[in-house]
Amino acid sequence: SPNNADYNFKYGGSLGMKAKSINKFRAITYINDIKTYLGKAIELNPRHIEAHWAMVELYMQLPAILGGSEKISLKCANQLLKISPVDGHLALGYIAEYNNKLKEAEKHYKQAIAIGDSPLTYEKLADLYENKTNQPEKAIKTREISLEKHQRNNLNYQIGKVSAIYNIELQKGLAYLKTFLKNYSGKEVQPIEWAYFRIAQIYKHLGNKVEAENWISKALSLKIDFKEAQEEKRLIRSL
Numbered sequence: 001s002p003n004n005a006d007y008n009f010k011y012g013g014s015l016g017m018k019a020k021s022i023n024k025f026r027a028i029t030y031i032n033d034i035k036t037y038l039g040k041a042i043e044l045n046p047r048h049i050e051a052h053w054a055m056v057e058l059y060m061q062l063p064a065i066l067g068g069s070e071k072i073s074l075k076c077a078n079q080l081l082k083i084s085p086v087d088g089h090l091a092l093g094y095i096a097e098y099n100n101k102l103k104e105a106e107k108h109y110k111q112a113i114a115i116g117d118s119p120l121t122y123e124k125l126a127d128l129y130e131n132k133t134n135q136p137e138k139a140i141k142t143r144e145i146s147l148e149k150h151q152r153n154n155l156n157y158q159i160g161k162v163s164a165i166y167n168i169e170l171q172k173g174l175a176y177l178k179t180f181l182k183n184y185s186g187k188e189v190q191p192i193e194w195a196y197f198r199i200a201q202i203y204k205h206l207g208n209k210v211e212a213e214n215w216i217s218k219a220l221s222l223k224i225d226f227k228e229a230q231e232e233k234r235l236i237r238s239l
Helices: 005-021 024-044 049-061 070-083 085-098 102-116 119-131 136-150 153-166 170-182 192-205 209-222 227-237
Strands: none
Touching (some): 005 049, 024 049, 049 070, 049 085, 070 085, 085 102, 102 119, 119 136, 119 153, 153 192, 170 192, 192 209, 192 227, 209 227
16 A cells, blocks of 8 residues: 555665666656655655665765765665664665775774674675775685674685685685585575686686686586686686
């Protein structure tokens, strides 16, 4: 019903998805409706975490000419901080990261970890280290702490991936990827051929051409049109 917070949130969200998929000029006509429905969801349920989050992202991502506003986004994030401190710090971290204020983002993600200690809080910090601040060792360390606490098999892959991409802590990366394969259940986010691919990359870094070729062939046997693996195979051949 229109007087239900979830209904308004979902309707506003579906308009948001539609606005993203059509051309910019038509999308403009959706923006006021999206703001209205999300605002109504919060009015009906002031503790609606997802609606607050949607507002934070909407005002941050919209250009100013279409009503985007960092000031409003920060206001929404600070409201979120009052209802759910973990989400509040994650939202403030998101805004800081969006503005490339990486030290500030790191501070908020660390505060989110201190309060929530959830897999998501660790992943936000690790992702910042891996993709924004170019500190792969810190990304590995953060994920190791998360893995110890939360035992998520995907983390074994993520640690190995950083090792393979940045050519660091190779033996450690190899061990984590092999643990990922040993514990593989099919429920993981990452398909198994990507683990084979990362193992091949690590063997390439170690100068072990035979093992690298063996693992890249395993990756390609599962997915023939695996473009990254085809490229890697060429690199391994030239060792």
